[in-house]
Amino acid sequence: xxxxxxxxxxxxxxxxxxxxxxxxxxxxxxxxxxxxxxxxxxxxxxxxxxxxxxxxxxxxxxxxxxxxxxxxxxxxxxxxxxxxxxxxxxxxxxxxxxxxxxxxxxxxx
Amino acid sequence: xxxxxxxxxxxxxxxxxxxxxxxxxxxxxxxxxxxxxxxxxxxxxxxxxxxxxxxxxxxxxxxxxxxxxxxxxxxxxxxxxxxxxxxxxxxxxxxxxxxxxxxxxxxxxxxxxxxx
Numbered sequence: 264x265x266x267x268x269x270x271x272x273x274x275x276x277x278x279x280x281x282x283x284x285x286x287x288x289x290x291x292x293x294x295x296x297x298x299x300x301x302x303x304x305x306x307x308x309x310x311x312x313x314x315x316x317x318x319x320x321x322x323x324x325x326x327x328x329x330x331x332x333x334x335x336x337x338x339x340x341x342x343x344x345x346x347x348x349x350x351x352x353x354x355x356x357x358x359x360x361x362x363x364x365x366x367x368x369x370x371x372x
Numbered sequence: 373x374x375x376x377x378x379x380x381x382x383x384x385x386x387x388x389x390x391x392x393x394x395x396x397x398x399x400x401x402x403x404x405x406x407x408x409x410x411x412x413x414x415x416x417x418x419x420x421x422x423x424x425x426x427x428x429x430x431x432x433x434x435x436x437x438x439x440x441x442x443x444x445x446x447x448x449x450x451x452x453x454x455x456x457x458x459x460x461x462x463x464x465x466x467x468x469x470x471x472x473x474x475x476x477x478x479x480x481x482x483x484x485x486x487x488x
Contacts, residue, residue, distance in 0.1 A: 293474050305465045305482040306416070313474075350416070358473030364415040 265289045269351055269363040275341055276371050283336045283349050283366045291356020297325050297336045298350040300365065306350055309336070338368075346370045374400050376468050378480035385456055386488055393451045393483045395466030401446035402468035406477060407439070410463045422449055456487045 267287040275281040287295070294313035298306035310320050312327035312334060324337040336349055348365040355361055375398040383391050395405060407419045422428035422443035430436050440452040449468075453460055463484055467477040 296476065298479075305479040308476055308478060311476055354474060359421075360418075360477065362416050362418075 265355060265361055267351065267353060267361055267363045269349075269366045271364070272367045272369065274369045274371060275338075277341055277343060279341050280337065280339050281341060281368065283338070283351075283368065285334045285336070285351035285363055287332050287334075287351075287353045287361075287363075289332075289353060289355055289361070292329060293354040293356065293358055295325075295327055295334045295351060295353045296360065297334075298352070300348045300350060302347070309349075341370050343370050343372070374468070374470065374476075374478040376402075376466065376478050376480040378466055378483050380483060381481060382484050382486075384486045384488065387457050388455055391453045391456055391485060393453075393464055393466075393485075395449045395451070395468065395480050397447045397468045397470070397478075400468075400470045402449075402470055403446065404469050404473075405443055405449040406467045407441060407449075407451050408465045408467065410465060410482075412463075416465070419451075453485065456485070458487045461485055461487045 269285045296311050297309040299309050300306040310318050310325035317326045322339045327334045348367045350365045352360040352362045377396045379394045405422050408416045410416050418431050419434045420428040420430045420441050422441050424443050424446050428441035443449040463482050465482040467479045469475040469477045
């Protein structure tokens with residue numbers, strides 16, 4: 264079967280670093296996506312990993328280990344505007360996105 | 373980057389009426405468009421996938437006759453909620469991707485539907 268899991272909520276301090284983990288199980292895999300969704304808004308694309316390793320996107324980095332079915336999104340130098348939900352999703356063998364429920368990140372001053 | 377627009381952004385309607393939502397890819401041709409629904413504090417739920425010029429593929433549990441999808445061109449897809457009821461009130465979001473099946477999906481800003 265297929266499943267994907269990420270923590271429901273995390274809290275971090277402005278200026279700090281936070282890592283949001285995502286684990287998945289699937290027989291067919293065509294990459295993993297991270298999206299950011301602010302409250303009341305649609306998701307916006309952050310990153311795409313299809314090979315193992317780290318992708319850096321400004322203050323954000325996304326990591327993938329296909330053998331472990333594991334990804335994380337690392338956010339550095341946290342700003343208040345980073346308060347949002349972060350959605351991970353993998354693309355299965357039919358190229359359909361399977362979405363996690365999202366991690367709500369709360370940034371405190 | 374790829375830009376996707378949706379119109380309208382807000383709809384309030386009476387129960388029993390039909391509502392049409394437009395999704396447009398502004399700076400690319402979208403071979404595939406997706407329609408999602410999201411209830412408050414819940415995850416995205418894929419409703420249907422549509423390819424230009426062909427019938428949409430609906431997810432299990434989504435009524436085809438209630439949620440009519442038309443993808444008439446490579447830049448426009450429409451979702452019509454027919455005979456809307458209060459339980460259809462939700463946040464409807466479209467996304468679009470160009471090129472091959474592994475391309476990134478880009479989301480429109482979403483449409484909030486409130487059925488009274």
